[in-house]
């Protein structure tokens with residue numbers, strides 16, 4: 001790896017390890033749909049620095065060729081190509097992984113669900129193109145509201161007859177990144193010592209951090225516990241307010257998106273024991289009509305290898321879960337109804 005790529009990797013050091021690991025690279029073409037945006041640009045840069053990405057295909061309705069020209073000068077081995085608005089099908093040819101940060105972000109006072117009206121059709125149309133051109137691609141959905149956009153992608157692929165639940169992921173990694181960071185500060189240790197499993201969905205009360213499962217976090221109780229859980233659940237709002245109308249988290253999201261993509265690529269390459277929370281079609285609460293859920297998932301050569309159970313929860317975590325489920329169910333049903 002070149003000096004610059006090494007520096008980028010160091011600068012982005014992940015809570016649990018480095019941002020990128022493993023060198024058993026296979027030919028992997030990755031597409032970013034929405035590459036011209038606030039997340040898309042830094043995400044494209046980070047993916048250019050990932051040695052497991054051999055080819056990068058950047059698409060947006062505006063600006064992707066410029067981003068591609070810029071990122072392509074970074075001295076890592078991967079090829080980069082940008083595609084204009086009318087070149088979506090070309091952008092998707094031969095891709096193995098498609099990352100979707102296309103769509104509008106929140107402004108202060110909005111919920112993620114307020115983005116549904118705009119983003120639902122953007123995500124549906126992009127998923128339909130993936131179904132047509134790259135039906136075996138793994139799809140990583142960043143666009144909000146994730147609790148609804150993932151069911152939209154799944155239903156769109158299902159309609160096209162190409163849905164494989166092992167290959168569709170909602171990217172909830174930012175919740176995990178925030179939890180590790182916030183808890184480490186309270187516990188007085190480094191973030192690598194506080195990997196926190198975050199389950200449920202990706203919006204306010206549907207975000208359920210399981211602090212009791214980490215040896216440092218489990219000693220946080222009382223008011224401090226309530227505050228840190230609230231901060232993890234509403235970390236997105238903190239950024240939206242600070243940006244004051246200029247959008248939502250982009251840089252930390254690009255980091256989280258690159259981190260999750262690297263985890264998936266490592267799994268696809270056959271690395272064992274790659275486990276991280278992600279929002280997937282899941283049996284865990286299917287008997288309650290909730291068939292998408294984020295929990296720890298082992299990633300492997302086919303994508304989803306194994307969906308882990310939640311493990312034991314404290315009474316407080318059980319309460320958080322109870323608050324999550326009805327909201328999550330509503331969000332999922334809204335997504336499905338949009339495609340039906």
Ligand SMILES: NC(=O)C1=CN([C@@H]2O[C@H](COP(=O)(O)OP(=O)(O)OC[C@H]3O[C@@H](n4cnc5c(N)ncnc54)[C@H](O)[C@@H]3O)[C@@H](O)[C@H]2O)C=CC1
Nearest residue numbers: 034036037038039060061102103104105142143144174253
């Ligand atoms: N999953 C998560 O944890 C997070 C999700 N998000 C979500 O990510 C999305 C993107 O956020 P930002 O990058 O900040 O927004 P942005 O507005 O800066 O960028 C979005 C990009 O999508 C492009 N776009 C719009 N329609 C498109 C289409 N049909 N095809 C291709 N590209 C299209 C736009 O041209 C723009 O470049 C938002 O929905 C936001 O809520 C943001 C942060 C965290």
Ligand SMILES: O=C([O-])CC(=O)C(=O)O
Nearest residue numbers: 106174235236237248249
């Ligand atoms: O808050 C938002 O709208 C963006 C997001 O999903 C996050 O930062 O977690």
